[in-house]
Amino acid sequence: MPVKLIRIEKKGPALKRTQFGCLSDVHTLNVTRGCEFRCSYCYARGYSHSPAEGLVLLYSNLPGKIRSELDSPRRRTPVQHVAFNTASDSFQRHPDILKVTYDSMKQILDHGIRMSFLTKGWIPDRFIELFSSFPALVTAGIGLVSISPHYRQIFEPGAATAQERLANIERLRSAGIKPHVRIDPIIPFYTDDERGIRALFHELAKRGVEQVVLSYLHLRPAILKQLKRELPSTTYRLLAGCYKTQDVIEVGTSTKSILCPLILRQKGYDRFKRLAKDYGITCLICACKNPDMSGQRCLRPSPADNKIPGGPEQLSLFPC
Secondary structure (H helix, E strand, C coil): CCCEEEEECCCCCCCEECCCHHHCCCEEECCEECCCCCCCCCHHHHCCCCCCCCEEEEECCHHHHHHHHHHCCCCCCCCCEEEECCCCCCCCCCHHHHHHHHHHHHHHHHCCCEEEEEECCCCCHHHHHHHHCCCCCEEEEEECCCCCHHHHHHHCCCCCCHHHHHHHHHHHHHCCCCCEEEEEEECCCCCCCHHHHHHHHHHHHHCCCCEEEEEECCECHHHHHHHHHHCCHHHHHHHHHHHCCCCEEEECCCEEEECCCHHHHHHHHHHHHHHHHHHCCEEEEECCCCCCCCCECCECCCHHHHCCCCCCCCCCECCC
């Protein structure tokens, strides 16, 4: 479905402080409401304030608001870290979205503030060049669940290809930035088989990835209707069957979610960890999305872990 972009003005604060999991005390901002990528599992599409199908709303005045808020003498809470586009994606394809994103990121970096992003998109060259001037301030995350084109066609039809995302890793590393990789959401019985995991780890290891963060798909009631509408019927029935006996619980502060059964997650994570050893990769379990089991906050333990041999040092925080 073609996406129509509508420019609107951001009325409230551009930078909002959050208190959820790994994002605690981090300021967040979203350049758009809605996203071109239209991932079938996207929780943000189920929000009551989400735009209608086929629409993306662009906050065209964000760069100016960011500058005003950061320069305001009345600001009481210092901004130390900004997480970009937690409910959308920084690198959607529309040139107007990319311009606002670039100008917003430049404002943050020019003020000497750390920033992070997680993307399933293609990062244009001008962003790589910008980040190369601030490698210690940029924490980059690449979302990649599978290298299968069939998976992308079904679950992430608008996102960048796996090869484009792998190229992002190479390009970021060449700019002095060691990106982390999130394998999230893992789709039970679809992207957690040994063959698929090995294929993914093989490609990541070739590009120097040493650590990944794992999390299985967790659903919200509104997303089930979305999946039923967009997935092939057989795929939907298999997926829905995994969750049908699960209760709706609170994840984080107030998010109502349906988790993949604990036994399936435990076996799946063990499979990922076992196979990862063959490729020199360490797996972390996202504690934010697995409240019923032992996990890790999505933090690197020390700045040294972010340092590329021969490259500039990076800071340690990377939120979900």
